[in-house]
Amino acid sequence: MTRVRIRFTKDGKVRFTSHRDIARILERVARRAELPLAYSQGFSPRPRLHFGLALPTGCASAGEYADIDLDEPVDLATLPDVLTVHLPPGMEVTAAVEVDPHAPSLQEAVTSCTWRISLPEVAPGDGVAAVQRAMASAALPVTRQRKGNVVTDDIRGGIIELVALSASAGGTEIVTELATRPRGVRPGDLIDALDPSWEPTVIRREHQWIATGDARHEPLASRTDATPHAEVRAS
């Protein structure tokens, strides 16, 4: 058995599909590409695909990941193109690599994500001021629904990095690195804490990170990605 990790993008109209939708799309695409999929045992065998942290519906991403179990190895150099051909517009496989099936799962491994949030209606001064206020405060309580209950969480500890930039097309862009544990902070939570009246047009996951001591690396660097953190290969 071989486990292949792919990195892919999700952008444009297709970003309105859900995490579950993406799982089913990739399963069909793998069959159309005639990959030698490994199946689960039992009464209802399913192809073994493993997904990373769910991307909220409506968010774009430059770095999504999935692990695919195969009965035999495939040509990794051509795999991204072989899969992309069958994907809907807005999705592209940007890298593929073989990983150790015993390595921690994507869910377990990723520790934080970098997000870019477009707020064309927010004046850059207001954006900067809100960010400064947030970074200066000791606690940032956010009220949210969880399993039918209303709970209040302090998300301050989960904000690793937060900057407001003046967008070239006008308005504000927020770039932030948010922790995924112990309780993950979602970009929507952050906006609620900064100013609930803001309406982001696009929220994009730029990176997912695996922290190891003081260093961090991506689960798999994109072939086209030039970020300095991206040279480290998957475990």
Add this chain to the structure above:
Amino acid sequence: MTSLWPRLEPLLAKVEKPARYIGLEDGALQPRPDPAKVAWLLLYPDTYEIGLPNQGLQILYEILNERDDALAERSYAPWADLEALLRSRGIPLFSVDTHRAAGEFDVLGFNLSAELTYTNLLNCVDLAGVPVRARERGPEHPLVLAGGHCTYNPEPLADFLDLVVLGDGEEVVGEITEVVRDWKVSGRTPGSRRGVLRELAGITGVYVPSLYEARYDGGRLVAVEPTAPEAPALVEKRTLADLADWPYPKRQLVPLTEVVHDRLNVEVFRGCTRGCRFCQAGMITRPVRERPAEQVVQMVRDGLKRTGYDEVALTSLSTADFSGIERVVADTVNDAAGGGRVSVSLPSLRVDAFTVGIAAQIQKARRTGLTFAPEAGSWRLRQVINKLIREEDLYGAVDSAFSQGWRRMKLYFLTGLPTETDEDTLGIARLARESVAIGKRHTQGASVTVSVGGFVPKPFTPFQWFGQNPPEELRRKIDLLRDELRRDRGVKLKWHDPKATLVEGIMSRGDRRLGPVIEDVWRAGGVFQEWSELFSHDLWMEAMARNGLSPDDYAHRHRTEDEVLPWDHLSAGLHKDFLWQDWRDALDEHGLADCRWTPCYDCGACTGYGIEHIVASARPPAGGSQGTGQDLATGGAVPVALLTRSAVQP
């Protein structure tokens, strides 16, 4: 003609299931607007998840887009959250393919499969920026058209539809396109709308309600008669002679988000002559036209490869009756390309062990649910409805299924059938209980779900004269069953809301006087009425009362032989005297054999159109009493061909 996408995009972040509105399905097209082409918007008046898989719309989508003089896009009813946003920002209904405004198309073509979607049709027309009443539309507005099974009685919608298509749509959409193209090229001048409708009325299969006048005498309808020379006194349905000429959809749409029936669908035959008397589909789609087995195999193979699905449904009204069933199943399941992972589903199973054998063979990959529809609780009542399943057929099927690894199954029944007694109703409980007992011999966890629907008599069936049971009576029968099954662990009872059954019944056999009722309910916000959580019985009853109409008169009253029915000016090919005779036979508890394998009894469907059944095998299928050569007195002399467990294992 510009895309509304930039205005829609910010709204989609605020709504539930936004993937409903993005299009991008594999197989979808983005046709470029062209003044020389007739632009069709094909609509399903329910959510995307329900509407996307509709094979009728997908077939017409392909056929129209293949033409030089037409293009087609699709749209579905937006859910309330998006509708509110669209209305508040003045954004019209849009196509999911290129996100163009619905009002920019030349034809809005609706598929009507259920009466409770009628208010959604009005809502979609209104959201398109088109007047809901046909007579208020001008040359600048699209033509509003409907096809699908409900159009065999389109009278309740007569005020809102410009034209209606009866029967198979594959050929007639081309003929309509040619007339509409000329109208478009001529510039759709003021006053030209009635002219184009008159011309369209001359096409066989097309019904233009505004060219007919309904006359009443007191409370009774006495006639619906044409008022223009082009409009025929009797509108005949369209029927394809040979399904082999129409291997569609060739590129079935593969949605990006979850929908019902999310699998490859290949239609193996159209029409059914089993003759179940409650079944409108079986009556109006005659004769039987089978697709050649080789073509089915090819469509399955190509479709699986192209879509990446691992499940294919062989669709028809009774797939186990398909002459090529064993071969098609064997070829599909054993096709190396599928890697032994392809499962096949048969959406309408016959009730016999033979069928279960096929089901076991084809669900090697994955066991999905198994559903049988005995429809009635006693042999007597099953003779009345001509669903000739003996008890031992059902038990044989159930035993065969449990022995082959299934642990639960569903049984479908109707209640409120003609002549039904409490004994018949309680027979449902007996069948369910015995089925569980049979199951327990094989597995402790055996369970059976019984689903009971209230019977709604439909036009062009022998039961079209029958007064349906009032909601209170249906409720009483359901309660009777519930009490009876209270102690039966292993039997789960589900039922449909009897009040929704009433509204369905009013619409199903209603006349033009119901137009204002539908409009009132829509204006009061009654949309998505087929969704039980949104259905409002009160809205309908208030609207009926406001318009001076009696639910009893429409739904609960038995009709007489000489009564003019609202659909008498339309024809599904069936002779009215055949249907009346079949109604009398039903009341005499007299069954009628399937004419595929027994002599013709002249229902009219073949002879009237000069076409015939296309059936590859003249030999009836193996099976219980539902095979043919059956002895109707005892319910079948054909031995049950039981497939043993070893026979179905690889």
